[in-house]
Amino acid sequence: MKVTNRSYPFPVLRDQSDDYYSTHFIASVTNMSEDENFIYINFDFSLNNNELKELIHEKKCFYGIHLECPKTHFRKVFKTYSEKYEIKISKELLRLNVEINTFIIAAETIKDYYSDFFNFDYEGSAFDIDKGSRLAVGNLINIDIEENDEHQDASPIFIYRKSAKLNPDPIEIITNAETVIIELSPQNFKLLNNIKNNQSSFIECSIGLPIIVQLLEKFKNDSITDQNSRWTKAISAKLASLNITFEDDEPDLVNIANKIMGDALSRGLLSMKEVIFSVDNEDEGVV
Template sequence: MEIKYKLYPYPVLSPYSNDYKEGIFQPTIDIVRDGYNLRIDFVASLTSKSLLECIRTGVAKYVYHIECAQTGFRTVVQTDKVSEVYTLLSKSVNGKLQICSFVVAVKDITGYSSPEFHDDYKGRSFDIEAGCVMAVGKMYTVDITKDIDDLANTPSIFNITRNPDPSCKQMLVDMSQRKIIIKLPMNDFYSYKALSTTPQAQAILNSLTVVPALVYVLEELRAMSPQERSENSDTLWYKVLSKALLTQFDCDIEDEAFDTLNFMILAQKLINDPLSDAFAFMTSSFGVAGGDE
């Protein structure tokens, strides 16, 4: 969505018109990496007293329209707060990301007028319907480059195998090999193998196997001294894991700060947060309602 130099039948505060003789609307938008995802920080800078009063009384809100044409992703963030944070899943975007900022009426406003209007509108009032734009900020455009480490790709450092011991009914994890070996009981392994042919089921499989296996590996590493951890440096899984932690999470696996991390949260982030996709697939498959209440 690109902001056009649109004319409105009522005064709108914008950088390309003089409908208001006073006031500016120019939000600051910062995008920072949060693991594999992106955190968008919005800080609204609005100096129009009339529009600020509309937001204060709940008849208008700040609205940020986020769109990625390449992936077809689009969403709207609506808030009455000066500062707002939105987490954008990296799998949702690729290439050019556009963010447009507005102040939008969320309720009908009867007889809206302002001493900040240009003299051409002096003494006039306007009926603003809910959904109408009242202020427009400059469009923010950024190129999102995919830089997802192979850790989110299951075959990279994990190997799902059948446990040859028929008496074992639990999943086991072996981190002594080049890859992390996840051993499943025979029946579970063949169930996994059958489900793995369905791409939509991958999030469920990752949640059931890879995430708990990764939590186990991270906990085992925490129990080691930094020097003991480095003894795994010849293995593929350790190289990929340490690189992902350093580049995506700014964490050195051989630093003491590693011990303070929440490994349940970290494991999910390292595998690109599969839980939401897993629940979405299951609710759609079983025909039950999900999402927001």
């Protein structure tokens, strides 16, 4: 996400703006490391504005880090009140170029905001700042993630993401990315997060299985637009390991999808049986 040089109804500390003088906000990546599963990115924030520092100290503002990987469509905002911060991200979510924007963001409504570093045009002025507003915009940081083919086969086929649309559908499938993006409405995304740790098998059966069928339809019709994406490689490798081809005119895509997912259907049904049995036992007072 490239931040445009937009106009604000109040002074914002940023490059190419004269809203402030003799003060700066600079973010830098001081170190990157990795282990078998995760990438670690260390940040250092340099801020010499006393008023903004005090607001962050009082937790009325925070440092915001917007990280986005165009290749995988992964994006997330991290927040911290510390001048030094480490992000831990799964390797499978980042590939090639990663864009990082940094901000200072209001954590609550701020009344009568004033800084001694305001430009002379704002001398004597104070501003009411809404929660979520940007008070400072840092420099754009681009980092490159080295490809590691060793982990390609372990790449996830799906990534679940909360839709940012105004009136989203309950579910939307995006296949023109490195992994298949499953965008859920905010309500459904919240429900998914509530059950994902205990009901992963049910999720695979009820959501993942139909989507794999849809993806296999693309393979059968030879309508894959990017043969080099992670999800196409992962499914192709699985099909090859199972000795499955689409030579038949009417292949049983549901059965093939279930095999690819390691019999997700049986595991999903067993998971629901355990939930129902558990509820029945609670109703009967069984401990």
